[in-house]
Every structure is written in C-alpha cells, then in structure tokens.
Amino acid sequence: MVASTSPGSSGEREGWSSRTAFILAAIGSAVGLGNLVRFPAEAGANGGGAFVLFYILCIVLIGLPVLLSETLIGRHGQAAAPESYRKMALESGASKQWEFVASLGVLSAFLVLSFYCVLGGWVLYYVGTFAADLVSSGVTGPAFAGSSFEQVEALFPAMISNGPVTVALNIGFLLITLYFVSRGVSGGIEKVAVYLMPIFFILLVAITVYGAFGGAMGETVSYLFTFEPAKLSADVMLAAIGQAFFSLSLGVAGMVTYGAYVSRETNLAKTSGIIVAADTSVALIAGLCIFPIVFAAGLAPNGGLGLMFQTLPHAFQDIPGGALIGLAFFVMVAFAALTSSVALMEVPSAWVIDRFKVSRLVATLLVTAGALVLGALSALSMGALSGWHPLGFIPLFEGQGMLDTLDTLTGKLTLPIGALLTSIFVGWIAEKRLIDSENGLEGGLHRLWLFLVRWLCPIALAAILIFGIFG
Numbered sequence: 001m002v003a004s005t006s007p008g009s010s011g012e013r014e015g016w017s018s019r020t021a022f023i024l025a026a027i028g029s030a031v032g033l034g035n036l037v038r039f040p041a042e043a044g045a046n047g048g049g050a051f052v053l054f055y056i057l058c059i060v061l062i063g064l065p066v067l068l069s070e071t072l073i074g075r076h077g078q079a080a081a082p083e084s085y086r087k088m089a090l091e092s093g094a095s096k097q098w099e100f101v102a103s104l105g106v107l108s109a110f111l112v113l114s115f116y117c118v119l120g121g122w123v124l125y126y127v128g129t130f131a132a133d134l135v136s137s138g139v140t141g142p143a144f145a146g147s148s149f150e151q152v153e154a155l156f157p158a159m160i161s162n163g164p165v166t167v168a169l170n171i172g173f174l175l176i177t178l179y180f181v182s183r184g185v186s187g188g189i190e191k192v193a194v195y196l197m198p199i200f201f202i203l204l205v206a207i208t209v210y211g212a213f214g215g216a217m218g219e220t221v222s223y224l225f226t227f228e229p230a231k232l233s234a235d236v237m238l239a240a241i242g243q244a245f246f247s248l249s250l251g252v253a254g255m256v257t258y259g260a261y262v263s264r265e266t267n268l269a270k271t272s273g274i275i276v277a278a279d280t281s282v283a284l285i286a287g288l289c290i291f292p293i294v295f296a297a298g299l300a301p302n303g304g305l306g307l308m309f310q311t312l313p314h315a316f317q318d319i320p321g322g323a324l325i326g327l328a329f330f331v332m333v334a335f336a337a338l339t340s341s342v343a344l345m346e347v348p349s350a351w352v353i354d355r356f357k358v359s360r361l362v363a364t365l366l367v368t369a370g371a372l373v374l375g376a377l378s379a380l381s382m383g384a385l386s387g388w389h390p391l392g393f394i395p396l397f398e399g400q401g402m403l404d405t406l407d408t409l410t411g412k413l414t415l416p417i418g419a420l421l422t423s424i425f426v427g428w429i430a431e432k433r434l435i436d437s438e439n440g441l442e443g444g445l446h447r448l449w450l451f452l453v454r455w456l457c458p459i460a461l462a463a464i465l466i467f468g469i470f471g
C-alpha cells in the first residue's frame with residue numbers, strides 16, 4: 001500500500017487513500033471541458049457521425065491500451081513521469097533517454113494547462129452571469145427573462161473579446177486550481193474528485209433527460225451516429241484521435257503521474273476500463289445534451305466553442321426554473337474543469353518537485369506563474385491579439401490565434417506523438433517481465449493488449465499523424 005501522507009510532509013511518497021479515490025481522480029482528470037466543450041465542437045466541425053464513430057474506435061483500440069500503458073509505467077516508477085520512464089528503461093537495459101517521452105508530456109501538460117484555464121475562466125463567467133440572473137429571475141423563473149435570443153448569444157463574443165475580463169477570469173481559475181494542487185494528493189486533489197465527480201454525473205444525466213423531452217433528439221441521434229464513410233478524411237481521423245487522447249488525458253504523462261500514486265493491489269486493467277467507460281459516456285451524453293438544443297433552435301452544428309457557451313443558455317431561457325438549472329449546469333461544468341486542471345497542474349508540479357527538490361507549494365507557485373503568462377496570451381487571442389497568428393506560416397496553424405495554436409499543437413501533434421512513443425516504449429523496449437507484473441491482464445486479453453500496443457497503436461498513430469499533417 002502506498003502511504004498516504006499529509007500535505008507538506010516530506011520524505012515518504014504521497015499516494016491516493018484508496019482505489020476508489022484513484023479511480024475518481026483519474027475520471028476527474030479525464031472528464032472535463034474536453035468532453036463538454038471540445039467533443040461537441042470537434043464533432044460538429046468534422047461532420048458528426050463519421051467523426052464520432054471513428055472516435056469511439058480510437059478510444060477502444062488505441063486509447064484504452066495506451067491508458068493502461070501509461071498507468072503501469074507510473075505505478076512501476078512511483079515517481080514523477082520522467083523518472084518513471086527512466087527507471088523502466090534502465091531496468092530493461094535501454095537508454096535512459098526514453099525519459100524524453102515524459103518530458104515532452106510534461107511540456108504538453110503545461111501548454112494545455114495554460115489555455116485550459118482560460119476556458120475555465122469563461123465557465124466562471126457563466127457561473128457568475130447565471131447567479132446574477134437567478135437573483136433577478138427567481139428560483140422558478142426561466143433564465144434571462146426579457147432578453148432575446150440574440151442578446152443571450154451576444155454575451156459570449158462580448159466576453160471573450162474583453163481582455164481585462166478574460167485575463168482576470170483566467171487568473172481566478174488558475175488560483176483555484178493552485179489551491180487544490182498545493183494541498184497535495186490525498187489532501188487536495190483527491191478531495192475535489194471524490195466529492196465533485198458524483199454530483200457532476202447526477203446533474204449531467206438529469207439535464208440530458210430533461211432536454212430529451214423538448215429538444216430534437218431524433219435528429220441528434222442520426223447526426224451523431226450515422227456513419228458516412230465518405231466523410232472520414234485524414235484530417236477528420238487526426239481530429240478524432242487527438243480528441244480521444246485529449247479527452248482521456250493521454251500523451252501528457254498525466255496518467256503516468258496519477259499512476260505513480262496507485263497502490264500495488266490495484267488492478268490497472270480494470271481501472272483503465274472503468275475510466276474509459278466513464279469518460280466516453282460523458283462525452284456522448286454531452287453530445288446528446290447539447291445537439292438537441294442546437295437542432296431545435298435551427299442552428300448549425302459547427303458552432304465550435306460557442307456550442308456550449310452560446311447555445312445551451314437558450315435551453316435555459318425556455319424552461320421554468322431555467323435560471324436555477326442553468327446555474328447548476330455551469331457550476332457542474334466548472335467542477336469538471338477543475339478536476340482536469342488540477343491534473344494538468346499536477347504533472348509539471350510533480351516534475352518540478354522531483355527535479356529541483358523544492359516543496360510542493362514552491363513548485364505549484366512556479367507552474368502557476370508560468371501558466372499565467374502564457375495563459376494571458378491565449379486569453380487575449382480572441383480580442384486584442386486576435387490578429388496575431390504565432391505559427392500562421394505553417395498550414396496546420398493557418399489563421400489561428402494563440403489559444404487555437406496551442407490547442408492544435410497539443411491535440412494534433414504532441415499528444416498523439418507522446419502516445420505513439422509510449423506505445424513503442426511499452427510494446428518493444430520495456431522488459432516483458434516488468435510489464436506482465438503490472439498490467440493485471442491474463443490469457444487472451446493480455447495477448448490482445450500486447451498486440452494493440454506493439455502493432456496497431458504505433459502503426460495507426462504514425463499513419464494518422466503523417467496523413468493528417470501532410471495529407
């Protein structure tokens with residue numbers, strides 16, 4: 001059993017207080033704005049069914065085996081991600097340079113953290129807006145009574161282009177994240193997940209069921225689940241695989257980091273299955289929650305990030321009690337985002353603690369400061385800096401501001417590359433004995449997993465990356 005220590009104590013390594021705590025924290029890391037904002041936006045931008053079904057295929061055949069690979073490297077290493085890769089490499093007689101894979105992951109996690117907290121800030125804005133509205137509309141009233149459809153829709157572009165507001169919200173969200181991460185694994189990170197994730201599930205399902213009666217559910221189901229092979233181009237595939245990794249928190253050494261706090265008794269194959277099932281169902285439920293409203297209102301499904309922020313509030317305008325339900329919904333989104341940003345901050349923080357031997361507080365403060373600077377550039381990229389396209393000279397990043405650039409850079413490049421290297425590492429480099437003792441699989445399932453990690457993951461990932469980028 002990994003000892004669970006109180007925040008701030010040193011020497012003994014920190015750990016989850018139970019298997020359930022690990023599962024909830026890992027699900028908390030996986031479930032977030034990736035499921036609620038990015039998944040519907042990507043599904044809409046990539047034509048619906050073809051994307052969604054290919055995404056599910058990626059989750060099962062690539063995401064799940066890579067998730068098990070990452071957690072087992074972490075649990076074996078019992079250290080920050082680069083140290084865990086190095087340990088497994090050295091014990092397998094391979095070069096310690098494999099720790100590079102984790103270093104790339106740590107960098108990716110930091111980049112994602114920087115723009116993730118900008119989006120988290122937007123969520124806080126909606127929490128505040130709905131809270132203020134609740135005061136004027138009352139508990140039983142619909143949201144934004146007296147405001148037109150257009151007025152509610154206009155809130156979003158007005159907010160994201162307002163520099164001081166988005167930067168302030170970004171700082172707010174980062175500080176909340178800092179608070180929990182600085183308190184440590186069992187003292188802080190775990191507490192957020194154990195209390196908030198169950199509330200999140202109940203609310204999401206309730207709002208979806210409620211919406212199913214009024215929205216265009218039939219149209220949504222055929223949009224999301226009709227497979228049209230002609231639409232499955234290389235860039236749709238790259239988008240789907242990138243979304244699969246982003247959503248499962250893979251390729252950023254996040255699950256390696258969380259895996260390092262897992263006790264020896266936990267069966268990693270089983271927990272990986274639970275995490276994948278939970279994450280995928282939340283993404284699909286989010287789609288079934290948002291698109292019926294989009295179609296019922298006659299809007300286009302390719303509304304991007306606006307889908308959740310602009311479209312959903314309409315639903316709350318139409319229903320009695322909408323002010324209260326809307327507030328509950330955005331509070332829930334903020335919770336989900338927080339359990340993910342906590343994971344994102346933990347990855348570089350654990351690295352800083354191990355590498356520079358500083359306290360958790362110092363490490364988290366350093367990471368926060370860095371994320372704040374980079375985040376401000378993303379926060380301003382929808383307003384004052386909207387004309388600045390940092391990597392615009394590369395076709396993949398054409399016309400993208402800082403936020404979109406970082407999203408593409410991580411989602412379409414560094415996450416899939418990190419996962420590709422991890423599958424090669426576990427499939428070919430690491431000694432079989434080490435892996436067999438960690439993965440919790442037997443017989444046919446074990447052989448299947450090994451086949452996926454050795455052959456399917458590297459080949460499919462390399463092909464999708466090459467065709468998606470150059471095709």
Ligand code: PHE
Nearest residue numbers: 030032033034035246247249
């Ligand atoms: N998986 C999270 C989400 O879907 C984002 C995330 C990525 C969190 C990588 C941790 C690591 O919102």
